[in-house]
Amino acid sequence: MNFEFSSDQKLLKDQARKFLEGEESLKKAREVLENDAPYDESLWKSIIELGWTATTIPEEFDGLGLGYLELCVIAEELGRSLAPTPFSSSVYLATEALIRLGSPEQRKTYLPKLASGEIIGTLAHNESFTAPTENNINCKLENGQLTGIKIAVTDGDIADFAIVSAKEEERIKLCIVDLNSSHIEIESQNTLDPSRSHASINFKNTKVETLSSNDNGWEDLQKILDRAAVLYAFEQLGGAEACMNMAKEYAMGRFAFGRPIASFQAIKHKIADMYIAVELARSNCYFGAWALSTDAPELTTAAATARISASQAFNECSKENIQTHGGMGFTWEFDCHLYYRRCRQLAANIGSQAIWKDKLINSLVRANQI
Numbered sequence: 001m002n003f004e005f006s007s008d009q010k011l012l013k014d015q016a017r018k019f020l021e022g023e024e025s026l027k028k029a030r031e032v033l034e035n036d037a038p039y040d041e042s043l044w045k046s047i048i049e050l051g052w053t054a055t056t057i058p059e060e061f062d063g064l065g066l067g068y069l070e071l072c073v074i075a076e077e078l079g080r081s082l083a084p085t086p087f088s089s090s091v092y093l094a095t096e097a098l099i100r101l102g103s104p105e106q107r108k109t110y111l112p113k114l115a116s117g118e119i120i121g122t123l124a125h126n127e128s129f130t131a132p133t134e135n136n137i138n139c140k141l142e143n144g145q146l147t148g149i150k151i152a153v154t155d156g157d158i159a160d161f162a163i164v165s166a167k168e169e170e171r172i173k174l175c176i177v178d179l180n181s182s183h184i185e186i187e188s189q190n191t192l193d194p195s196r197s198h199a200s201i202n203f204k205n206t207k208v209e210t211l212s213s214n215d216n217g218w219e220d221l222q223k224i225l226d227r228a229a230v231l232y233a234f235e236q237l238g239g240a241e242a243c244m245n246m247a248k249e250y251a252m253g254r255f256a257f258g259r260p261i262a263s264f265q266a267i268k269h270k271i272a273d274m275y276i277a278v279e280l281a282r283s284n285c286y287f288g289a290w291a292l293s294t295d296a297p298e299l300t301t302a303a304a305t306a307r308i309s310a311s312q313a314f315n316e317c318s319k320e321n322i323q324t325h326g327g328m329g330f331t332w333e334f335d336c337h338l339y340y341r342r343c344r345q346l347a348a349n350i351g352s353q354a355i356w357k358d359k360l361i362n363s364l365v366r367a368n369q370i
Contacts, residue, residue, distance in 0.1 A: 013077060030195075033193075033341075038158050039197060043084065054116070055071045058099075079235030089120075092227075092228040095121065098121075101174065102211055106211070122162050124162040141168040141210075146208045147203055148166065150201045152189060152348075157188045162176075173210055179201070186199050187199060193344065195342070228350055229288070236343070236347075237281050240277065240281060243336075247271060274316065274317045314346065
């Protein structure tokens, strides 16, 4: 079991970081937050030109045909820079669902357009503020038409299509829905992090097509979420490390009583705790990356472990970064709140920590590990 990235993957990571720094991604996240735009179109266009949206799409569908380790390092740098783009919803969720579950015709129709950035996809799953389960999905699928409401759909107001969970008779199905249909009402929703848009979607007898590998839609959905969880964890890891570095740099440059505040024991301990949280999350993310890239049987356990650990690390580092900055950390002008906003948003996007802790325990029980 090798958790080390190759030299090519490390080079890709360095190039991604330099590119996002050159694009001033953090500054663009603030601009999106302060304005009405749902995402930064220029940054998204540049990401498409680099081919990142085509990373794991097979070459036969105009993709790059690379592996998931390459996507993991890209995700980490996107998280570090708080990139205000629909990358996660379109690549981690919609693209992955089509690669794994789509029919040959569906893959031929959608994947080339996703690779080229011509269309944006997303996943619509949540219907209320309680955790979605196989029994409480209320969206109905009858005779190829979908009725019901999904809320908190990431990039739902800018996506061209969505993968939607719905109940047909007593079984969960996953279907592809054209969000430009006249039988749909979309309303933007406010969240803690407006640099990542969300929306509610009301389906009114909307025509859909079901994904082909859909004998057990709920199980298929959980597999997609497991794979996405690893990639989200790398985004959270990148954000957590950025917070730690921001706190360290500020502490070394801020003087009190004639010396840097980094020399005070209380600040040292804060940064030490942040470092431990980041490195623990990194170890678990590497476990997740290995399981994702090899399609290992341990994927559910690895994904849940990475998701929980990275969520906790980002939460601790984003809060302690604010505390290290003191009163200035609470002001709009400093970037600390941008990371805290993204931390809270990412922690909820594909299920809370409570949901993933349940998944972790259940997977350990099934494997007779506890």
